[in-house]
Amino acid sequence: MASSNKRIYMDNHATTPVDPRVLAVMLPYFTETFGNAASRHHPYGWEAEEAVESARAAVARIIGAQPKEIVFTSGATESNNLAIQGAARAAKDKGRHILTVRTEHKAVIDTCRFLEKSGFDVTYLPVQPNGILDLGLFEKSLKSSTILISVMMANNEIGVLQPVEKIGVLAKKRGVLFHCDAAQGVGKIPVDVEKFGIDLLSLSAHKMYGPKGVGGLYIRRKNPRVKLDPIVYGGGHEKGFRSGTLNVPGIVGLGKACELASKEMETEIPRLVQLRDDLWSRIQRQLEGVFLQGHPTKRLPGNLNLSFEGVEGESLLLSLKGLAVSSGAACTSASLEPSHVLKALGVNESLAQSSLRFGLGRFNTAEDVHFAAQEVVSTVEKLRKQASV
Numbered sequence: 545m546a547s548s549n550k551r552i553y554m555d556n557h558a559t560t561p562v563d564p565r566v567l568a569v570m571l572p573y574f575t576e577t578f579g580n581a582a583s584r585h586h587p588y589g590w591e592a593e594e595a596v597e598s599a600r601a602a603v604a605r606i607i608g609a610q611p612k613e614i615v616f617t618s619g620a621t622e623s624n625n626l627a628i629q630g631a632a633r634a635a636k637d638k639g640r641h642i643l644t645v646r647t648e649h650k651a652v653i654d655t656c657r658f659l660e661k662s663g664f665d666v667t668y669l670p671v672q673p674n675g676i677l678d679l680g681l682f683e684k685s686l687k688s689s690t691i692l693i694s695v696m697m698a699n700n701e702i703g704v705l706q707p708v709e710k711i712g713v714l715a716k717k718r719g720v721l722f723h724c725d726a727a728q729g730v731g732k733i734p735v736d737v738e739k740f741g742i743d744l745l746s747l748s749a750h751k752m753y754g755p756k757g758v759g760g761l762y763i764r765r766k767n768p769r770v771k772l773d774p775i776v777y778g779g780g781h782e783k784g785f786r787s788g789t790l791n792v793p794g795i796v797g798l799g800k801a802c803e804l805a806s807k808e809m810e811t812e813i814p815r816l817v818q819l820r821d822d823l824w825s826r827i828q829r830q831l832e833g834v835f836l837q838g839h840p841t842k843r844l845p846g847n848l849n850l851s852f853e854g855v856e857g858e859s860l861l862l863s864l865k866g867l868a869v870s871s872g873a874a875c876t877s878a879s880l881e882p883s884h885v886l887k888a889l890g891v892n893e894s895l896a897q898s899s900l901r902f903g904l905g906r907f908n909t910a911e912d913v914h915f916a917a918q919e920v921v922s923t924v925e926k927l928r929k930q931a932s933v
């Protein structure tokens with residue numbers, strides 16, 4: 545079993561490797577084509593600008609938007625901040641209420657907490673035990689003072705997909721802006737801002753085989769109610785929404801990542817679903833006391849979040865030497881706090897502490913799944929035996 549140096553990466557919700565095809569198109573933009581996209585008076589600038597605009601079109605295409613509706617940022621954290629802080633500030637005279645969900649990413653939750661300190665009123669809705677929002681409760685929680693709804697597309701821990709299309713309909717009916725953190729959605733599942741009725745959408749390159757430190761925010765332009773105050777001021781780049789010299793190589797990488805994901809999604813989704821289901825059935829067949837967290841089917845193709853009764857998650861993680869997965873959320877596991885997402889599902893603390901997040905991705909194979917299942921089963925058996933003596 546102790547197959548020496550084998551290392552399998554199955555933590556693709558934390559980050560993904562850059563696809564070599566993405567890296568290849570990025571490289572010239574560090575050296576030969578290094579111009580500043582804002583330089584108007586020479587070909588260095590023009591070439592950079594052209595590359596940025598073609599990436600903007602690719603990003604727009606994968607979510608069904610127009611290129612002029614995309615603003616480049618440093619990632620989904622910044623996009624979430626710009627969307628939520630920006631929309632709240634721009635609409636503060638119309639109302640002060642924001643509606644969001646307890647299972648959102650910290651980049652949404654903590655931005656809302658910050659706004660609470662400056663006079664905004666935020667409702668953090670609970671979810672059902674399967675992780676999905678109760679739409680009846682959601683609709684009842686909309687107030688006349690609600691200016692913004694922020695609900696994620698796919699959860700980064702339990703992979704659960706929220707009913708964004710229905711939320712979009714309600715948002716539109718009530719005339720409230722709808723922001724969606726789609727960092728785990730774009731590139732993994734079909735996304736269409738028109739069909740889903742989304743006004744603001746955050747995305748990130750490093751969750752879809754692009755580089756870290758670059759992302760985007762979709763800002764609906766056809767709806768005059770969609771107004772944002774910037775959070776970063778300066779040279780007026782990105783139509784004033786986000787000043788700062790553009791990260792041209794990163795943006796080129798994000799564009800290529802979108803292009804590849806669009807092209808390959810149709811075959812990649814069923815491939816990942818099959819690998820994921822195979823992993824789950826192998827583990828389930830060999831171990832008792834294992835529980836799947838989150839809705840069994842309304843979840844990301846590559847996501848599995850499992851709790852192992854009677855095993856301490858941290859020890860399990862440390863014992864799984866050849867397998868890179870996460871306990872709870874990658875962002876909060878440093879604090880050893882039980883995951884706020886599993887807590888919101890009502891999972892008891894000891895079971896929450898014993899949970900692992902598997903994130904299968906583009907470079908995982910059936911062989912990886914066999915290895916991972918074997919590794920998990922033997923490690924859990926070993927730890928349970930130790931605990932019983």
Ligand SMILES: *Cc1c(COP(=O)(O)O)cnc(C)c1O
Nearest residue numbers: 619620621649651700727728748
């Ligand atoms: C990763 C992630 C973020 C943060 O994105 P960065 O680009 O790393 O800032 C936000 N929301 C969700 C759902 C994520 O998975």
